[in-house]
Amino acid sequence: MDRVLMLSPWTFDKYLVALYKLETDEQIHDLPPRRMTKDVGVSIGRTLVEVEDVDMGEEGKALGRCIRVRVKLDLSQPLCRGRLVGFGSQESLWVNFMYERLPIFCYWCGKLNHDDKDCVLWINSKGSLRKEDQQYGVWLRASTKKP
Template structure:
């Protein structure tokens, strides 16, 4: 399409074609829109999405869902606060598969969106307690993606059993299982990463955009890979905080819905 547009730009235009169309930005009442992509091979219906989201999100005002095809939907909110709350409580999953949400801006074109980033809370385990600081979170989290928040007190410390940070991850890349860290002149140690509310992901390659059955590593393998060859596994998952909003799911073999 870009090639066609470039060729058309070089053509002589008629008087009608030369006239520009002024597209004013959407008004606040119509501009509260999320675009969602569902990373599942199963076709997702607009009705199922609307029903389950209404039960899970529990937002103050109403919203409307429009099917875009290719397991993508428009979600139009009446209130911007509800949209922001949904993004803040992400990630969400549908049938335990990841849903990537993007806040639609005035200049965005949906068919150009990559849907390749999602925010997760990541726990960093095995750090020395006095090194569980905001600065450490920013430095370690920077290898994962864009650090949005480090969960520390007003003094910049976390005196719990692990350091917790929220990071925008590139879901096309494999999950990072940990990192070697060195403190001063001491011997480097290993810090484990655990991800909260992690949906289904591939235990072979560690990516979030497909499961084991659709992994190219599995498909291209001349022999059936052995279980011990899996580089990733359930140890990457962290127990969800009971104060956090549950994921929303649809049972694939039932007509009823449920939350977990």
């Protein structure tokens, strides 16, 4: 069981199989380099969900151009695309979130429990929605743009 939970999430036929202890990695992008610390990663991650771990180097600095945060997600809620973060006296800065290991994802509503063709928004639109109008499509394809 530990091996299965450690290597999670698992999929079956491209659908997420949520076990008791669901974990995923969230990446926080577009932070100023001096703000890419474990404390900042934990602070931002806690605004969303329970933080399990922050992937940092030996000196407590980010490994690359983003902060990787392991979080527990509520599968009934859409993924958060980013946050407006304040750093004291500076003006607030938008930071983008990206997610790893998402086996199936709806670009219309941002949820993990179905894909585009099974989304209530798509079904109710009777095919009138355009790809350009996907709330999460632009975000995942070009993470540098504000949603």
